[in-house]
Amino acid sequence: MVLGAAQPSFPTPPTDAPTIDFPVPSAGPNPGGGSAPSIAPVPPTGSNGKPVRPPGVGAPPLPRSVNVQLKVERDGSLTVREQVIVQARQTMTRTAPLRIGDRVFTVRDPRVDGSGTAAVEGDNLVLRLGEGASTVQYTVDGAVEDLGDHQRFRWQVASGWDSKLVLVRGSLLTPRRGSNFTCLAGAANTEDRCESALTDGGSVLRVVQSNLDAGARVDLAADLPAGTVPANARFEAAGTTAAAFALTPLSGTGLGVALLLLLAGFAVLWRARSRDAAALGADVEPVELLDSAAGRAVFASPDGVLPGQVGTVVDERVDPRDLSATVVDLAVRNYLWITEVDGDWQLVRRNPADDALSGYERTVYTALLPEGTESVRLSALRATPPDVSAVRAAVYGDAVAHDWFGRKPTGLGPLVIAGIVVFALGAALTVLLGVVGGPALLGVALAVVGVGLVLGGRLMPVRTERGSVLLQQIRGVHTYLNTADPDSVAAADREVVFSRGLPYAVALDDAEQWLTRFGALDSAADGAPGLYWYATQDPVAATDQQRFTEQFRAFLTGLDEVFAKA
Incomplete structure (x- = not known):
């Protein structure tokens, strides 16, 4: 998906839209001494001179509504807080993809305060929530991309819900003021804009989307000044051999274990052959x-x-x-x-x-x-x-x-037979993980161990x-x-x-x-x-x-x- 670079235009809300007070920073100490009020942000106004309020802001909680707070931390990670209202005697499940095109996100420390569970399952963040209000919190790595003269933030505020959402509200807070905000809503790969995406006087981007269909997403992107935070975006060619054979912590651990086993086997082989050579000489x-x-x-x-x-x-x-x-x-x-x-x-x-x-x-x-x-x-x-x-x-x-x-x-010997079996399992696992896009290097590591067993069995005295x-x-x-x-x-x-x-x-x-x-x-x-x-x-x-x-x-x-x- 290609996100638009220009700030989207949004329809002017009706004049009788509900109003809400924007948060205004309180007066603080003057760096030069004394006390001076902070600059009061000025919310956007309509043609009648009254402030324009984003739709849905300030409205009471509704069943099947989601309020998402996003904050880009100074280390480049993204902390997310989702407040979800589930209708009585019902459940809601979100299966949020962590692989979007070539873009790969990582979620850590998911937890739920309320009725439900949160966990990373494969390439998805899965939330299972029961009736009532629940708060989900987690941290995302990979949301900030370095583009040279600026950085680009991206995350899906809502995605993968199994129920139609009556109202989605979201806010984005960044260490430095963002620009070129893009908010898309609807099915994947569509270019429909969100109903509302406005920046308040505190440089907080607030988005609102109502009646989001089940499975649809709210995709939010923003430009940040260069060097705002350490970039951590990760890209893998989805569904290709390169992605399956990418070096990850899991596959790296598997290769490390295989290397240790090979070194240990080499030590045993060297000792046995040295002992045998000494007996002959x-x-x-x-x-x-x-x-x-x-x-x-x-x-x-x-x-x-x-x-x-x-x-x-x-x-x-x-x-x-x-x-x-x-x-x-x-x-x-x-x-x-x-x-x-x-x-x-x-x-x-x-x-x-x-x-x-x-x-x-x-x-x-x-x-x-x-x-x-x-x-x-x-x-x-x-x-x-x-x-x-x-x-x-x-x-x-x-x-x-x-x-x-x-x-x-004569014959193959138990060690060689074991090596052949391990190699066959490793080869099969490599093919399987390569097809499904999993960590195929784990299969390679297992196959390497099998080859080591075969060679060791043939060379062992x-x-x-x-x-x-x-x-x-x-x-x-x-x-x-x-x-x-x-x-x-x-x-x-x-x-x-x-x-x-x-x-x-x-x-x-x-x-x-x-x-x-x-x-x-x-x-x-x-x-x-x-x-x-x-x-x-x-x-x-x-x-x-x-x-x-x-x-x-x-x-x-x-x-x-x-x-x-x-």
Whole structure:
């Protein structure tokens, strides 16, 4: 709406119009000393010489009448006081728009003295009043616009009432005398002038409008001298993307919270990655797999980690070599028996899978020897590799259950899934608020948090703090496997040390040097020739450690091929 710049003309009231005394400032102290009367304003007069009174001024209160007092404060805010008379046994509601075209007003501290409520709801000031007289007070920001050589005041004295108003009276008081007053009354976007808009001798603009239709407005504008008050008018392109994405206190708070969450997440991510990097790069001491108890070698792995889990903790994936290490470990622990048969190898069921086996070990055992199968040849496994997809899932599940991993390395992970959900909600909220003209930056902030969760979930180390500690211990085991001296172990215990350490050497790709170091092992030193978990049909070869080393390398290569194909 474009408000006229020129002062409107108003019809001359009839000569018998009711009269009213204009307020005349009382005499005050003379700045120069003594007492002198203030200048008495002279109200406008008619052709008969009698003062002209604005219509309705001084009339008794009428049901469905509104008296509005406006005062522009020196800080640029506008204080409003509305006195509303509601007819008995009826109610009146005002839904005053706070967005008029591109102009945006802000109302604060609304309150009602009487029967009713006042509140800001979205882009509207809503007054709900009951019967009788009520006084509504509130403060408006955004009523004064700076136009360079002058300022422009604007506010709708009345608007959005759900009832026809019998009489609307209004007054405007400004710190400095205004000019070019414009008062429009009627439906929005119409240019009909108010019935009366006159300035009294005290420089107070008084407007009167009778029989204002429901939903119509009384729109008041005035020019003020430049610099009268701090200008605070705010403009937003209504219904456009720019308005929806404007930075407001609410959307700014949302973006600030999102930034804090991202910074906190970055700090957590940085700490976790630094911890993991330290576990991979720190110097470690050898960690022995066997301890001495009652004069005998007793096996003890760090945190109970199994050979098939060792490689997974190190590189966060299940490799064929990890599964091969598990098969060797099952043989060493007397669940399987490995024997040479006509240039091939046969895996024989020795003891059934029991509760001493972990979930993934039972899965490997069942994959190799299903129920009812007593033995299987390596060549048969090469021809028809077993399904080990469940084995990999079980290894990852065991690592999570032991709190070595915070999530499974495969798949999206809970943090990534949460991030995708949050991002989708943020994107939907952005679109919705953008359409309705709301603070769409809140949706953007939520979407940014979602992206942060996705990136954090992908960059966050899979290993937990406990897993990082175990990683250092595994590196210590690796050092032990490369430095252990067979001569420091009693001859009767060397077979146990060699056998229990071999699956870990396989998992850590140290089998070659482990086999070489124990190449002079006398397998008969424990009272029985040959290894207790590996057999050959050649009686001479049973005690030939060098031949066993060559055959075991070939067996291990074949086993790796089986799991690689699977």
